[in-house]
Amino acid sequence: MNIYADENMPLVREFFADLGEVTTFDGRNVQAEALREADVLLVRSVTPVNASLLSQNNRLRFVGTATIGTEHVDRDYLASRQISFSSAPGCNAQSVLEYVLSSLWFLAERYQWSLQHKVLGIVGVGSIGQRLATAARALGIPLLLCDPLRAAQEPDFPHTDFTTLCQQADIISFHTPLEKTGPYPSYHLLDAVHLAQLKPDCAIINASRGAVIDNQALLTAQQRKRRPLVLDVWEQEPDILLPLLPYCDLATAHIAGHSVEGKARGTEMLYQRCCELLQQQPRMSLAALLPVPAMEKLQLSANFGLPDVQNLARMLYDVRRDDALFRYHITGHGFDWLRKSYPARREYSALQLSGPALPAWLDSLGFSRQ
Numbered sequence: 001m002n003i004y005a006d007e008n009m010p011l012v013r014e015f016f017a018d019l020g021e022v023t024t025f026d027g028r029n030v031q032a033e034a035l036r037e038a039d040v041l042l043v044r045s046v047t048p049v050n051a052s053l054l055s056q057n058n059r060l061r062f063v064g065t066a067t068i069g070t071e072h073v074d075r076d077y078l079a080s081r082q083i084s085f086s087s088a089p090g091c092n093a094q095s096v097l098e099y100v101l102s103s104l105w106f107l108a109e110r111y112q113w114s115l116q117h118k119v120l121g122i123v124g125v126g127s128i129g130q131r132l133a134t135a136a137r138a139l140g141i142p143l144l145l146c147d148p149l150r151a152a153q154e155p156d157f158p159h160t161d162f163t164t165l166c167q168q169a170d171i172i173s174f175h176t177p178l179e180k181t182g183p184y185p186s187y188h189l190l191d192a193v194h195l196a197q198l199k200p201d202c203a204i205i206n207a208s209r210g211a212v213i214d215n216q217a218l219l220t221a222q223q224r225k226r227r228p229l230v231l232d233v234w235e236q237e238p239d240i241l242l243p244l245l246p247y248c249d250l251a252t253a254h255i256a257g258h259s260v261e262g263k264a265r266g267t268e269m270l271y272q273r274c275c276e277l278l279q280q281q282p283r284m285s286l287a288a289l290l291p292v293p294a295m296e297k298l299q300l301s302a303n304f305g306l307p308d309v310q311n312l313a314r315m316l317y318d319v320r321r322d323d324a325l326f327r328y329h330i331t332g333h334g335f336d337w338l339r340k341s342y343p344a345r346r347e348y349s350a351l352q353l354s355g356p357a358l359p360a361w362l363d364s365l366g367f368s369r370q
């Protein structure tokens with residue numbers, strides 16, 4: 001069994017070595033010729049998997065992407081060749097939540113907001129958006145939710161249409177997939193028309209897909225009247241619209257989901273799907289492979305409360321680190337280098353909390369207790 005995997009897929013050899021021979025490749029630049037002998041192909045979001053890439057391969061059985069997004073995979077083509085496919089839904093949802101929370105705390109500090117007096121609009125309330133909604137409720141942040149697909153299926157879903165949300169929210173965070181067609185396309189969802197309808201100081205956070213926001217229209221709007229802005233994802237990565245950078249409060253290289261756990265969970269999920277396909281019992285598990293975190297245990301006193309959570313979270317992840325890396329290295333090393341050399345970052349759950357009266361809302365943020 002020949003297993004070909006993106007070189008940026010952590011633990012891929014540890015998981016897959018018992019299923020076959022693992023060969024790694026550069027996901028951004030891989031060509032059809034290099035994949036001729038693959039039985040299993042494991043990619044990340046940077047590899048378009050389509051008829052052209054697979055034109056020289058007639059033995060492929062399984063394609064897996066260690067990501068939530070699947071717009072880089074031509075699933076109809078895979079189905080036409082009876083090649084099984086799996087993504088890794090939810091693998092890095094907690095990582096993105098921690099990115100957004102860190103961004104919210106940063107913006108609150110920079111602009112001296114009380115988050116409890118800001119209305120957070122969440123657009124796309126799936127794995128990530130729902131986690132963010134749960135965390136925001138725990139932190140006492142008022143919410144507006146926009147998800148027309150959920151609204152159509154769940155009579156009780158508290159849906160606010162996108163235009164109303166744009167008019168009423170103080171902060172908007174995007175968590176939709178990138179869809180160009182269908183009843184609810186998200187391509188350029190935030191366009192010049194909607195940008196003009198936002199409150200003057202409405203903050204924008206995008207950690208979904210770059211093209212959910214019309215980046216050129218965003219630049220024009222920022223040049224006219226600057227708003228708080230956090231961008232993890234950009235149109236046309238890796239050749240992004242760099243003139244936007246001075247107008248960003250936080251700018252990062254599509255790394256919101258790149259926690260150690262988030263990326264490794266993606267590899268594990270594909271391993272499990274592959275084992276199912278091969279009718280083999282999985283022998284490896286993430287728990288056994290994850291490295292011991294630098295900070296393992298922390299005792300909180302009975303005085304720990306909501307105002308302290310930001311300091312606790314910052315011990316594990318502070319988005320300012322990634323913003324600094326981006327601003328320093330983007331022109332020299334470029335977007336992909338920043339992603340490839342991303343420093344290790346553990347999720348909240350890596351730190352075991354103990355104490356006499358741990359508040360229940362810590363669980364809603366993803367912390368774990370001893």
Ligand SMILES: NC(=O)c1ccc[n+]([C@@H]2O[C@H](COP(=O)([O-])OP(=O)(O)OC[C@H]3O[C@@H](n4cnc5c(N)ncnc54)[C@H](O)[C@@H]3O)[C@@H](O)[C@H]2O)c1
Nearest residue numbers: 069124125126127128147149175176177184207208256257
């Ligand atoms: N920046 C990163 O590193 C990173 C990491 C993980 C995921 N992502 C991206 O984040 C996005 C969300 O991921 P997820 O796991 O929550 O996906 P998901 O599929 O679980 O949830 C997406 C939600 O968006 C809703 N939706 C679809 N079209 C919509 C529209 N036009 N308007 C409003 N809502 C709409 C869907 O109904 C669904 O509930 C995806 O684009 C994913 O690729 C980015």
Ligand SMILES: O=C(O)[C@H](O)[C@H](O)COP(=O)(O)O
Nearest residue numbers: 044045046067068069092257
């Ligand atoms: O969709 C996803 O899961 C994310 O965007 C993912 O974290 C980033 O993509 P990748 O690192 O695979 O390029």
